[in-house]
Amino acid sequence: MNVRDQILSRMYVVLTALAVLPFIILGRLVWLQVDQGDDLREAGLRQAQSQELLLPKRGDIVDTAGRALAVNSPKYDLALDPTVPGFEAQKDDFLHRLATLTGTSSTQLHRRIDRRKSEQFVRLVNLTPEQRTEIDSWNVPGVLLEERFQRRYVYGQTAAHVLGHVDVDGIGRAGLELEYDQYLQGEPGRRTLLRDRRGYRRIDAAGIVIPPKDGETLVLTIDLIRQTIMEEELAAGVAEARAKRGSAIAVDPRSGAILAIANVPTFDPNVPLNAPVSSWRNSAITDRLEPGSSFKLIGASAALETGVTSMDRLVDTGDGELVLDGRTLHDTHPHGEISFSEVISKSSNIGMALTSELMSAEHLYRYARNYGFGQKTWIDLPGEVAGLLKRVNRWSRTTKASLTIGYEVDVTPLQMVMAYSALANGGLLRQPYVVSERRDVTGRVLWRAADDPARTDSIRRVLEPETVQTLLPALINVVNIGTATQAQTEEFTIAGKTGTARKVVRGRYGSGYRATFVGFYPAEDPQVTMIVVLDEPRTSIYGGQVAAPIFKRISERWIATFDPPTPSTPAPVPPRPLDKLVQQALAQRGPSKRSPAYTRLASERATAVRTESNARMPSASLIRTSEVMPDVIGLDARTAWFRLAADGFRVQLSGQGHVVAQSPEPGARVDTKVVLQLQ
């Protein structure tokens, strides 16, 4: 074999050896695809994709007129990575400017960076959009601004207990925010992003985007202006009476819609942590209390419907003190021999207790139960308690008498106001509610409380209309000549009942009292039932003296907030049998402290022209914004009326259509009365 052949043959060996290599590689390539292909592909997809949650906007909460109570405002979180190249150079300057912008000190920021727990993360929360724009414009590396929505309660404390509040993550923690959280939340959307090995994410143009579903809007039965008035007056009343706490609820007895709920003390849900937790309590539905005399309604209805007594049946209450089954009962004054009607209006404990002896325990229990005591009202607010109504087999010998005068039973203010609403609407117990509608973001109504069969089915008849008509005059007299004369107002007839109950503190009756007034008006056609409860008032313990005036002031200022009259043709209201009774009740009115004009007016109203009572506006000063007359010329009658009435003017309308002239002129000095010429 010559040299050349030798070289060539060795070359072929090398060639063969090298030529094998690509086939080994190919084999391995195919093997990878076949054997591990699926696993590898899945791992690849997983690492390269990242899911980003697209947060939905939390639903708004608006009042019955559509005014926003709880909205979302954008807030920005600043995340800082001090290890990003280029940050260090600008650090001092940046921190100085940031400190100036956010009102902190730059040394504090320096310290936060130095003492950071995470290698690369320092966080500042709650920056405003303006601050964000400013920080953005500095263009500092390593600074990230993240947007999120922060819940904002537009009117601060107003309706705080109804609205509740959310936590930092925007999850409802109390009130409607909690109760309707699932509807307010909405559904988050998703977006797939591309991710690289540094963890940087980029938008994937071909990725899947599931847009978020924004939360539903809650429309409340509560009206902002009414709520504001109630809170103002309750707070003023609580302060005046130097009470510890106070609660008030108003309900439309015809539907069960809550018109307003107020509690003192209250808090600002924007910053719930600034107030003590005790102030978060919606006492109107979470506090159990012995109601005292206001509970006499139940005993009275039971007694009347069994027929064991009638309104004019006489009861001897003696000298204001009676020992019954070993328990001593007191009246505030000795009343002597009085009618059952007077027992109610004068709130005689002895009279009620004696009457209760005439009926069976089971009977009384059934009425209390029917009125909703001892059960939740199932209002759509969290934290409601059922109160306590003992079963008959656990009653002692004194329980029956105690129960009729409002002891040995625990009720919530809400239960009480619903019970009186049943009386006001002719005998039907309704379920209270604060959310009248749920709407989607486009405004489409998704659910309406009034149409919800689960709600309408819950109505039950507590007492017969005849009993209502029998009882009503006595309750009107409570206000006219009885314990609650301080609730009297020129504007309409109020029927109601006071309550003054000793408070149980640690299992004993102490020196503290709870003062209550619960009532409804106009008595001829009740539109509002309201309860005012004061806890441990100091100036007076009596519901008639501390709670009734609050009731009155709220009611008077509220008139302007209800529907304005139709100027030309008032709807004729057919006379009803009830009116006769009311007339009788009014006739029974004792010597009035009021002027003759008032008496005349009252008897006129007895003919039940509801619109007339509304046509005369009270001087309810809600928000008088300026010292000069506002300009309403050109507005339609309704808007003009609203605007002026809300400012507390008495409005007189003549004609129909739009306002063409007003007297006094716009810009003139304020007068209480305004005459509008319509055309």
Added chain:
Amino acid sequence: MNGLLKIFPRHLRNLHPLDKYVLWIALVLSAVGIMAVYSAIAFLAEVKAGGDTELFLVRHSLRVGLALIALTVFSMVDYHHLARWSRFFLIGSLLLLVFVRIFGVTYGGATRAFHVGMLSVQPSDLAKISLILYIAVLLVRKQTYIQSFSRTFLPLSLWIFATVGLIGLEDVSTAFLVLVSVMLMAFVGRFSLPYIGSMGAFAVIFAALMLLGSPNRAQRLESYFGVKIFPHSEEVETFSVQAEGYQARQAHIALAMGGLTGRGPGKSVQRDFLPAPYNDFIFAIITEEYGLLGGVALLALFVVLLFRGFLRIARHATDPLGLFIAVGCTVMLTLYGFVHAGVAVGLLPVTGLPLPLVSYGGTSMISAGTLLGILLNISRQIER
């Protein structure tokens, strides 16, 4: 002036046609490289140039242009002239290697290059070409006493280990590849198997020393075998970007993602996960974008180059010098290709060798062009 003209063997009109296959392979590889690098560079571009991928496209294209110029120039320069000067080239490049060792720039943890104007020059590229030329010269010269220990084995071993050793101080994988190339040359040049074997043994000892000297290298090899061998290897988290296991897995994912036909040009996702996808893992990126078929086609180009280089150019070379140089150039180019692909598919430990004419890189591109140019020059002198 006259001397300069003399390096062109004949006048241009007298030149034989060059090997069309090899030329086309060079052009196709360049084109594929431009497309693949343009896609794979996106990540680097984002970091270094604010997302300006075109900047890198232009830069890469310029380098491809330089490589093709080198190819053209060396296809016209008679390889006999190169062979004549190869001893000085080699000595010069060895001196440069020492120089770089002392004064060079540190890049990526290793001192390999120094800057001459705009270009960063890696003397190892110069050294490996010079070595092939000079070994070919020596093999031709010593054919009559090829079995001699003192006259053949010692000088060859001296030159080989001087060069490979100096390269290996910084870049073991390149050194290893150069060593295999020249050993195969020596084998073709009728070196006896015991000599080859003893060179291999030397190489293994040298490699072991290198591994013991560097925890990082030891760790790389361990992650390839999946067992802990060396007591001093660095403890690196398995799933960190630096870890070799991570790189290999990402390359596997890239290959699997490609499937049969690939994701499509420019649609690589793994370029974001592989470190230096435009260089060390360009084969993986090409397979991801063009699929198994694309990867096979790329391998096929190197197979064709291998067969053309051996059976057409080396076998028909006018003299033994041409044969040895052709074998050396072909072996080196194809070995680069196969080792690069072998790393991507996980057959070899992660090394960071470029794919000739495809990978993004300055001197490696020009050296590939030079090797191909020399090969083409040999093909031109084949007698018809």
